[in-house]
Amino acid sequence: MWRFFLGVVLTLVWPLSVQAGSSSSEFGQQVADLVALRTEAYQFAVKHKITEQKTPALTRAQSNQMRELALRYIALRARLLPYASEMAPLFQTNVKLTLSTEHATNAEQILSEPPPSIQRGIRTVYVNPNDAKGARLLHDIQRGLAAALVLMDSYQIAIEPYRDNATIGYLLTYDVRSKTTLRELSNNYYSSEYRVRLQRATQFVDQLMAYRRSQGKAASDDENNYYALSQSTIWYVTLHQGNPLALTGSLRQLFNTVGQGEKKLQNTLSYGLSMGFGNMIGLVKTRGGKLSRLKPDEVAALEKQLKPLDILLEKTPFRLSDKMIPGHYGHVAIWLGSEQELRELGIWSQIPAQYQQSIREGGRIVEALRSGVTISPLQRFLDIDDLLVLRQNGEIRSNDQQTAALTAIEQVGKEYDFNFDVLTHERIVCSELAYVVFPDLPWPLARTLGRYTISPDNVAQLAIREKPLLDPVILYRDGTPLTGDLRKTLAKLIAPESSVMAQK
Structure with a gap:
């Protein structure tokens, strides 16, 4: 259905931050920068056949380019991660986040002082879509989920293809000039607790949007954009098809899980990216009709x-x-x-x-x-x-x-x-x-x-x-x-x- 795929998408993403003029414009640019980077990293891996060789022979210039890509990835990840981390306590397994029009929103304490994840008992937290605190919180939850899913996709596309290559893994893990190593990013990515929280968050947001549709109440433009971006990620589709604890780290295996064959992998990456941004920028316009x-x-x-x-x-x-x-x-x-x-x-x-x-x-x-x-x-x-x-x-x-x-x-x-x-x-x-x-x-x-x-x-x-x-x-x-x-x-x-x- 889409004619232009990745090239057009990355061309159009830049005007999003310039023209949108809304609270989501900075977030949109941060996502756009990370998507451009992860695409560049994946194309680099394919071009140099890094995923096909146990010890690929890279020139000094190519090795330097890999280090530069890793540094940029870590920096861009650091810009998006706070959106997701701030909302993460609400989706711990010992917290029950409940959408309610009968209770006032009371999430402040959980967000400021999250209970230890090993603490027994369930803390019930209410969010009321009709009060001011609830409206702000729901906006932040949507944005946080979109950020988290984009980060999961980005690790899958930009970093995972290098993970099983011992030479490249050593180069990136121990030779990146950053306090945050790619090994630490890998541990976060494969964290079972993080994946369960992510699934709980997608279920809550789906419930929220279904509630609004059933009541005939429109979501804000920002929330529609965040939801569109979330739904068009690889991980959103995968979380709705299986157990998050059983998901593998292999990009090819993950695509097989969602019904894509090996020959379609690279095109599907481009297609997925165009879907996400095609819908995210749908509300950006230069004038009225x-x-x-x-x-x-x-x-x-x-x-x-x-x-x-x-x-x-x-x-x-x-x-x-x-x-x-x-x-x-x-x-x-x-x-x-x-x-x-x-x-x-x-x-x-x-x-x-x-x-x-x-x-x-x-x-x-x-x-x-x-x-x-x-x-x-x-x-x-x-x-x-x-x-x-x-x-x-x-x-x-x-x-x-x-x-x-x-x-x-x-x-x-x-x-x-x-x-x-x-x-x-x-x-x-x-x-x-x-x-x-x-x-x-x-x-x-x-x-x-x-x-x-x-x-x-x-x-x-x-x-x-x-x-x-x-x-x-x-x-x-x-x-x-x-x-x-x-x-x-x-x-x-x-x-x-x-x-x-x-x-x-």
Whole structure:
């Protein structure tokens, strides 16, 4: 699905710290620096076949380069580690961190005076997402988890390939001009206590985000970024698939654990990095969307044109992440409709009460965001430049409409799929919504790095093929509504390969 992979990612990461202007900008730059370093270190190992030889012959210049990489790694690690260390006491096995709206946040003592890890008994700590202390703490927990997972990935990629090589291990362990040796880093990495804390932290953050989705409460922009970065790390995926104590240190064995073969290893590294930063920078933008300037009566007029189960595609060229998605459109959503329309469809009573409330409060659109699948109002969705509305042509049976609408509702609350695999439905990516809601349509899937993906432009292809199954009924370009032959205009907008497919 991704066209640009690592090179584009590392080019785009630098503007994150310059343009974001938020509390996360410094953290973003620190992560970017470490990711660039770990990629350089891994490429160095591959180039000089360090992982393939017991005693690789390195020149003096190459040895010096290795020492310099190790020193830079230790320095960058030291910048990120405090974010994780500060929150670590909350996830000791003798501390029970509980999300509660009935108790005041009371984590100060645990953080300032952590109980010894060998101390018996369980200390219960409450964090209330609705009080000021709780909100700050949850922000710091999210950031700390993201830092910890990035550090685990970075050791795996930058240091572990050298670990089993006696010559290189000796060189790096005893000849690095630092009080912190790579052997100490290795001990930390393989610590069973550290891994268990990491798993407990991922479980708590997943619980937090699931709670917010179920209550229709949005996370902050920073938290969405942190969560996106956490979910796109190798270690997040691995911790959700097995026992953290059983995880091996071998990068190749770890990738086999998460279903990647040897031949895919190097590409997967690049893919994983692009996923993490592609989503982390998704909220970084240079301006507001042109359609956000529509007047209230214009928004109301647009809403009247929409019908339940319309497919909405949008483009946001002012967001950095837009440059990383192949094709013209960057996001797909499903128009659900109003309470009255859903009653007329005969499914209102089957919609869970919390989602009925979201619809009554103006929610009309089901979409998969970094924080998960949610129901959004039209006004919020319109922070975009381009809008395309597609509608199934021909007669659609009432039963099929009901099934499709209820299927869309069933996706609400699911987590975002940072693996971009449309064949797994436990998590979901934005363009996968159309694939799931309309399973009988012949969606053009693409196979990328061992997984089947569908891009927004893949969705639009069904409107420009020789016998189209979808009709373009509304088209805005650069904030301006277009008329005339919308199908012909669409064929010119979407990716060239889509136009070629339409002619076949």
